[in-house]
Amino acid sequence: MHELPATQGILSVALEAAQQNGARRITAIDLVIGELAGVLDDSVQFYFDILSKDTIAQGAVLRFRREPASATCGDCGHQFPVEVPLTAVCPVCGGIRLHISGGREFFVESIEVEDEDSSSEGDSERERSGCG
Amino acid sequence: MKIPVVKEILSANDQVAAENRATFDATDVLVLNLMASPGAGKTSLILSTADQLPEEICPGVIEGDLASTIDADTIAARGIPVVQINTGGSCHLDAPMIRTALPDLPLAEMDLLFIENVGNLVCPAGFALGADLAVVVASAPEGHDKPYKYPSMFASADAVVLNKADLLEVFEFDVDYFRRGLEMLNPDVPLFVVSCRTGDGIKDWVAWLLSRLH
Numbered sequence: 262m263h264e265l266p267a268t269q270g271i272l273s274v275a276l277e278a279a280q281q282n283g284a285r286r287i288t289a290i291d292l293v294i295g296e297l298a299g300v301l302d303d304s305v306q307f308y309f310d311i312l313s314k315d316t317i318a319q320g321a322v323l324r325f326r327r328e329p330a331s332a333t334c335g336d337c338g339h340q341f342p343v344e345v346p347l348t349a350v351c352p353v354c355g356g357i358r359l360h361i362s363g364g365r366e367f368f369v370e371s372i373e374v375e376d377e378d379s380s381s382e383g384d385s386e387r388e389r390s391g392c393g
Numbered sequence: 394m395k396i397p398v399v400k401e402i403l404s405a406n407d408q409v410a411a412e413n414r415a416t417f418d419a420t421d422v423l424v425l426n427l428m429a430s431p432g433a434g435k436t437s438l439i440l441s442t443a444d445q446l447p448e449e450i451c452p453g454v455i456e457g458d459l460a461s462t463i464d465a466d467t468i469a470a471r472g473i474p475v476v477q478i479n480t481g482g483s484c485h486l487d488a489p490m491i492r493t494a495l496p497d498l499p500l501a502e503m504d505l506l507f508i509e510n511v512g513n514l515v516c517p518a519g520f521a522l523g524a525d526l527a528v529v530v531a532s533a534p535e536g537h538d539k540p541y542k543y544p545s546m547f548a549s550a551d552a553v554v555l556n557k558a559d560l561l562e563v564f565e566f567d568v569d570y571f572r573r574g575l576e577m578l579n580p581d582v583p584l585f586v587v588s589c590r591t592g593d594g595i596k597d598w599v600a601w602l603l604s605r606l607h
Contacts, residue, residue: 263484263485263515263516263519263520266403266406266483266487266520267402267403267519270402270403270404270405270406271402273405274398274400274401274402274404275398278396278398278400279396282396284394284396292402297544297545297548298519298545299515299516299518299519299545330544332577345541345542345543345544346538346541346542347540347541347542347544347574347577347578348541349541349570349573349574349577357573358573358577359573359577360577360580361544361548361577361578364544365545365548367401367402367403367519368399368400368401368402369398369399369400369402370397370398370399371395371396371397371398371399372395372396372398373394373395373396374394374395374396375394376394
């Protein structure tokens with residue numbers, strides 16, 4: 262499996278976006294991964310925890326949105342979700358002329374960050390509560 | 394604060410692949426990314442194809458393997474320019490590896506470059522190399538269910554070669570079932586049923602390949 266280079270890709274896309282936005286820390290990364298992309302969530306999280314150490318993404322939560330793949334029957338038009346291994350027969354009419362679409366997504370949708378301003382606000386709040 | 398990104402996870406690889414593609418286009422070389430399970434017959438297909446090429450068409454090969462130069466030695470013994478990439482454990486070739494190999498190939502003299510990817514039906518499909526054509530080699534002993542179990546690989550193929558056709562009966566390989574799995578992922582993809590051992594079907598495959606030359 263290629264979860265290691267995939268996770269390196271996730272980290273570098275997220276770090277680049279964070280830097281462009283002057284973020285101080287990445288707290289979450291939203292990923293969109295298709296059912297047919299052949300990537301395992303647990304494995305990505307495992308590698309991420311190792312690779313993100315000592316970066317501003319350390320401790321970030323990875324949120325996976327799985328995009329389904331669907332089959333459309335060429336005979337009756339029935340559309341239904343499919344997983345690997347793919348089914349060869351339409352469950353409604355028994356047709357065998359199926360067309361599979363979707364499920365191949367593999368991108369970073371968004372990241373959640375703490376920016377310079379919000380972090381300094383946080384610090385000053387802590388200072389105030391300390392004084393109180 | 395949420396920042397929208399929407400960027401492909403492997404975009405860094407895609408960028409190098411685009412650079413490789415520009416290099417290939419500039420030297421007018423048609424490049425194939427050959428992908429398959431280990432033992433499906435990628436090297437055999439390269440050799441069978443090279444045998445059938447017209448004399449004026451000059452091939453070259455990049456061999457990707459976890460380790461060893463066995464395949465590269467076989468290719469070199471036929472007098473075909475070849476570069477071996479040992480991925481050192483990585484399960485696929487990526488675009489930067491190809492970029493590193495290019496200076497060692499006489500691209501200006503070549504018409505056709507076969508990139509033999511690491512034997513694996515999963516990971517190579519995810520990593521663009523800059524090739525013109527993705528070609529998947531399947532083989533009779535693997536069974537007819539491979540498109541159903543490895544959809545990504547077959548969905549992105551520009552052509553599929555089913556090798557070891559002389560063994561279809563032995564392995565009770567249902568070509569129609571295989572073809573249906575392929576067509577539901579990739580409706581117009583050409584399928585060539587060949588045997589590198591007997592030479593059956595190689596002519597049609599080579600004719601198609603030559604039709605794709607610039």
